[in-house]
Amino acid sequence: MALDTHSERRTETLEIPGSDLPRTEEMMVNMGPQHPSTHGVLRAVLTLDGERIVDVDSDVGYLHRCFEKICEQQNYPQIIPYTDRTDYLAGMTNELALVLTVEKAIGLEVPRRAQYIRTIMAELQRIHSHLIWFGTFALDMGATTPFLYSFRERETISDFFEEITGARMMYNYMRYGGVRNDITSEWVKKVQAFLKRFPENLQEYDDLFTGNPIVHARTQGIGKISAEQAIAYGASGPVLRATGVPYDIRRADPYLVYDELQFDIATASEGDVWARYQVRMQEMRQSVRMLEQLLAGVPEGEIMGKAPRIIKVPAGHYYGHVDSPRGEVGCYLVSTGERTPYRLHWRSPCFVHLQLLPLMAKGHLMADMVAIIGSIDIVMGEVDR
Amino acid sequence: MGSDPIELDKVKGEIQVLVARRADGPALTSGAQAIREQFPDLEVSIRPDQWLEMAVTPDRLLPVAQVLRDQLGYTYLLSLTGVDWQEKGLQVVYHLQNLDKGLFLVLTVALPAQDPHIPSVTHLWPTANWQEREAWDLVGIYFDGHPDLRRILMKEGWPGHPLRKDYRDTRPLRERLPKTERR
Amino acid sequence: MLVDWVASLYQSVQATFVAHGWPLWVLAVLTAVLKVAGVLVWILLNVLFLIWLERKISGHVQNRPGPVYTGRFGLLQTLADALKVLLKEDVIPAGADRWVFVLAPLVAFVPSVMIWVVIPFSRGVQAQDLNIGILYVAALASFTVPSLLMAGWSSDNKWSLMGALRSAAQLISYEVPLILAELGVVVLAGSLRLSDIIAAQQRSVWFLFLQPVGFVVYFIAALAESNRTPFDLPEAESELVAGFNTEYSGFRWSIFFLTEYANLLGMASLAATLFLGGWSGPFLPPFVWFVIKTYFFVFLAMWIRWTLPRIRVDQLMDLGWKFLLPVALVNLVVTGVFVVL
Numbered sequence: 001m002a003l004d005t006h007s008e009r010r011t012e013t014l015e016i017p018g019s020d021l022p023r024t025e026e027m028m029v030n031m032g033p034q035h036p037s038t039h040g041v042l043r044a045v046l047t048l049d050g051e052r053i054v055d056v057d058s059d060v061g062y063l064h065r066c067f068e069k070i071c072e073q074q075n076y077p078q079i080i081p082y083t084d085r086t087d088y089l090a091g092m093t094n095e096l097a098l099v100l101t102v103e104k105a106i107g108l109e110v111p112r113r114a115q116y117i118r119t120i121m122a123e124l125q126r127i128h129s130h131l132i133w134f135g136t137f138a139l140d141m142g143a144t145t146p147f148l149y150s151f152r153e154r155e156t157i158s159d160f161f162e163e164i165t166g167a168r169m170m171y172n173y174m175r176y177g178g179v180r181n182d183i184t185s186e187w188v189k190k191v192q193a194f195l196k197r198f199p200e201n202l203q204e205y206d207d208l209f210t211g212n213p214i215v216h217a218r219t220q221g222i223g224k225i226s227a228e229q230a231i232a233y234g235a236s237g238p239v240l241r242a243t244g245v246p247y248d249i250r251r252a253d254p255y256l257v258y259d260e261l262q263f264d265i266a267t268a269s270e271g272d273v274w275a276r277y278q279v280r281m282q283e284m285r286q287s288v289r290m291l292e293q294l295l296a297g298v299p300e301g302e303i304m305g306k307a308p309r310i311i312k313v314p315a316g317h318y319y320g321h322v323d324s325p326r327g328e329v330g331c332y333l334v335s336t337g338e339r340t341p342y343r344l345h346w347r348s349p350c351f352v353h354l355q356l357l358p359l360m361a362k363g364h365l366m367a368d369m370v371a372i373i374g375s376i377d378i379v380m381g382e383v384d385r
Numbered sequence: 386m387g388s389d390p391i392e393l394d395k396v397k398g399e400i401q402v403l404v405a406r407r408a409d410g411p412a413l414t415s416g417a418q419a420i421r422e423q424f425p426d427l428e429v430s431i432r433p434d435q436w437l438e439m440a441v442t443p444d445r446l447l448p449v450a451q452v453l454r455d456q457l458g459y460t461y462l463l464s465l466t467g468v469d470w471q472e473k474g475l476q477v478v479y480h481l482q483n484l485d486k487g488l489f490l491v492l493t494v495a496l497p498a499q500d501p502h503i504p505s506v507t508h509l510w511p512t513a514n515w516q517e518r519e520a521w522d523l524v525g526i527y528f529d530g531h532p533d534l535r536r537i538l539m540k541e542g543w544p545g546h547p548l549r550k551d552y553r554d555t556r557p558l559r560e561r562l563p564k565t566e567r568r
Numbered sequence: 569m570l571v572d573w574v575a576s577l578y579q580s581v582q583a584t585f586v587a588h589g590w591p592l593w594v595l596a597v598l599t600a601v602l603k604v605a606g607v608l609v610w611i612l613l614n615v616l617f618l619i620w621l622e623r624k625i626s627g628h629v630q631n632r633p634g635p636v637y638t639g640r641f642g643l644l645q646t647l648a649d650a651l652k653v654l655l656k657e658d659v660i661p662a663g664a665d666r667w668v669f670v671l672a673p674l675v676a677f678v679p680s681v682m683i684w685v686v687i688p689f690s691r692g693v694q695a696q697d698l699n700i701g702i703l704y705v706a707a708l709a710s711f712t713v714p715s716l717l718m719a720g721w722s723s724d725n726k727w728s729l730m731g732a733l734r735s736a737a738q739l740i741s742y743e744v745p746l747i748l749a750e751l752g753v754v755v756l757a758g759s760l761r762l763s764d765i766i767a768a769q770q771r772s773v774w775f776l777f778l779q780p781v782g783f784v785v786y787f788i789a790a791l792a793e794s795n796r797t798p799f800d801l802p803e804a805e806s807e808l809v810a811g812f813n814t815e816y817s818g819f820r821w822s823i824f825f826l827t828e829y830a831n832l833l834g835m836a837s838l839a840a841t842l843f844l845g846g847w848s849g850p851f852l853p854p855f856v857w858f859v860i861k862t863y864f865f866v867f868l869a870m871w872i873r874w875t876l877p878r879i880r881v882d883q884l885m886d887l888g889w890k891f892l893l894p895v896a897l898v899n900l901v902v903t904g905v906f907v908v909l
Contacts, residue, residue: 029727029730030726037807051734060538061536061538061539061540064539068523069547142798142876142878143797143875143876144626144874145626145629145875148630148632149630149631152631208875212877214876214877214878214879214883215877218880218883231461231484232460232510232511233512234463234512245404247461251406252405252406252407252484252487253489317478318434319463319480319489319491321463328463330464330480332464332478343548347463347480351515351516352515355512355514365881366807367807367878368880370807385538
């Protein structure tokens with residue numbers, strides 16, 4: 001939006017402690033909304049001293065379509081496809097946030113098989129989303145090749161989704177009370193075969209990118225935040241876990257069948273870009289571990305519970321949250337007992353994480369800005385909703 | 386008090402803050418009791434979905450929020466929402482979490498329909514900054530003391546607040562289309 | 569052999585000139601034009617091939633086939649692209665400094681061609697065997713800086729300007745270790761003349777074995793000089809949009825592109841000449857050896873480009889001044905001491 005307050009020329013200069021360098025004028029640069037590495041239409045107004053960042057003012061809203069207002073006019077089943085389009089790289093977990101909230105509100109029982117399938121989908125989605133993050137993060141760092149490697153595996157997972165849901169990105173798969181389509185035993189075998197070779201692929205990424213000294217030099221100590229800052233700024237997901245806070249909704253407020261699964265919460269303590277990188281790489285491995293347990297034990301049974309034909313949520317307000325690949329997706333639902341929600345608020349992790357950008361970027365270089373944005377893993381569709 | 390924190394062997398990497406699993410049963414009751422002790426005049430209820438719920442008036446929000454954060458450990462603001470209840474006024478809803486004890490709390494603040502003002506909690510929970518801006522932008526709630534209360538999702542100077550129930554797009558139909566799609 | 573045939577042809581033409589009493593400067597001009605044409609054809613053909621090669625190599629590094637549809641093995645892909653680029657609208661931004669904007673690509677391109685004047689393709693096949701060959705190359709290499717600065721400044725774009733400033737800093741920093749590494753070879757050969765350097769290597773061994781440290785320094789600095797990943801900061805796509813050529817399009821952009829590959833080729837052939845004995849080698853004809861050695865370096869540079877991420881500005885400077893420069897200096901001193909002893 002109009003950044004009128006910033007348009008006048010700034011005269012204050014960056015104080016470099018212990019330096020007697022001549023005072024220089026700062027430069028304002030518009031990073032985005034059209035920029036190769038702002039992941040969509042983020043506009044960051046940078047105040048630069050040479051290449052050093054003095055201030056960041058992010059400007060969002062270019063993709064705003066007032067999702068929340070649209071939802072007030074749709075009945076409950078019609079909302080599900082809209083949630084896909086908020087965080088378009090993790091549709092499954094977004095659908096879950098909505099569906100779980102509504103189910104909690106009307107007290108719907110979900111069959112065990114459907115719960116397993118949902119968990120499988122959510123974890124596949126996590127790998128799917130983290131693969132894109134890995135590729136684009138490498139792209140931001142100037143390495144083009146890892147992108148194509150990660151998309152090779154992502155393609156396989158997209159095929160899995162396509163086979164069951166009919167779509168590769170916008171699934172519209174979750175239903176109130178269950179899921180739309182059942183999984184087959186052949187599909188399970190295919191996914192298991194993929195999971196068997198996926199750790200080798202991860203090793204390949206490590207060989208190609210993780211172990212590279214240039215990557216270390218460019219990520220370690222960059223965009224550092226402390227655990228206290230992360231909590232105060234409401235960070236969640238990998239951004240929070242990278243500061244050493246093992247806050248994972250899958251454990252802290254378990255949903256679906258996560259309670260029965262063996263997995264570790266990936267954390268790192270440094271809170272910098274490198275820590276966030278490691279957390280996400282570790283999370284993919286943990287997802288593989290979870291999926292192996294899940295696929296081995298899918299119970300037989302129905303995939304749809306006894307959902308009423310017309311969904312009406314009893315009057316009241318409800319908050320449900322799930323751990324999406326990017327962090328906490330919260331769904332706050334206010335109902336007056338109608339067929340449409342009275343108010344639906346979508347708490348998106350990226351929107352909250354973007355506030356951390358000035359904190360992370362100040363004092364670093366232009367090039368680090370790109371790495372920092374990449375490490376937050378923003379999706380503008382979710383920020384702007 | 387509270388349920389056991391996540392076992393350390395389930396976690397990789399160094400831990401700075403322990404996070405507890407969601408509290409229920411006696412832990413939840415004692416969590417509610419702790420708030421009641423601090424504010425004997427406020428009603429704290431336990432919702433069927435195991436959330437604590439309390440309502441405050443706008444003038445008491447800041448002292449209550451301060452105590453909630455500093456003494457009762459609600460350091461984590463999950464979400465902040467503005468709701469338009471039409472003639473009944475507006476409402477701001479805070480979702481808070483106590484990470485150590487696994488307690489979840491809904492704090493609601495009712496506001497008058499005319500000239501809704503509420504103190505900003507940005508200095509307590511910095512994450513409220515953008516969320517308050519969003520609530521101002523879309524619902525039209527004034528957050529007093531907010532450092533930078535600009536519109537965030539809509540563009541500067543947009544007429545009205547879209548998530549108000551009585552909001553109507555006043556532009557002529559032609560202007561609502563993007564330039565490329567106009568005939 | 570072709571070379572001998574050309575030499576005899578030249579002699580007979582010269583004899584004709586003398587016999588008819590025609591002025592000899594006409595002949596000199598004619599041969600110069602022919603040489604320039606030859607070098608240009610060589611560069612353009614090679615660049616066409618190099619771009620195709622780059623795409624194929626990147627494709628295979630990245631698990632995909634690269635271009636396949638245009639011509640056999642996609643060989644005509646570059647031609648198709650060149651045609652597309654030429655047909656594009658030539659945009660000069662409204663705020664641009666017109667003349668500088670137009671001149672910049674040319675200022676960049678000309679030195680990259682002029683380097684080829686001293687490169688020996690084969691025994692005696694060299695446009696001009698200057699006795700200050702290395703000095704000449706080093707002087708021309710510095711010409712890239714003003715051209716990039718011109719491009720960045722005249723575009724009236726902050727990203728371009730930042731790219732240009734980065735490139736100025738980078739090129740100047742890496743010029744020093746580059747020349748110091750070349751000097752090691754010069755000390756060993758005792759001459760600045762490139763043909764003498766090749767002759768010196770024929771007498772002993774390839775200087776790669778005598779100057780391994782110098783070679784590594786040269787190769788790293790040459791990568792930086794030709795703006796290749798991991799040193800592609802001036803045009804860092806993910807940071808600076810496209811750096812100094814953000815505002816360039818169509819033909820002008822393609823000249824920058826051409827320059828980049830011509831520089832790469834120049835650096836590679838110079839490396840082959842200085843460290844791998846140039847055209848000399850057993851069995852195969854000298855020209856083939858020259859091409860093989862040059863393309864070995866080209867392949868190496870491409871392989872590195874598609875594998876490594878980009879380093880940061882300050883790290884780039886640290887690497888140049890705090891590591892490469894001292895190493896190159898020590899190398900030079902040690903070489904000098906050995907030669908004197």
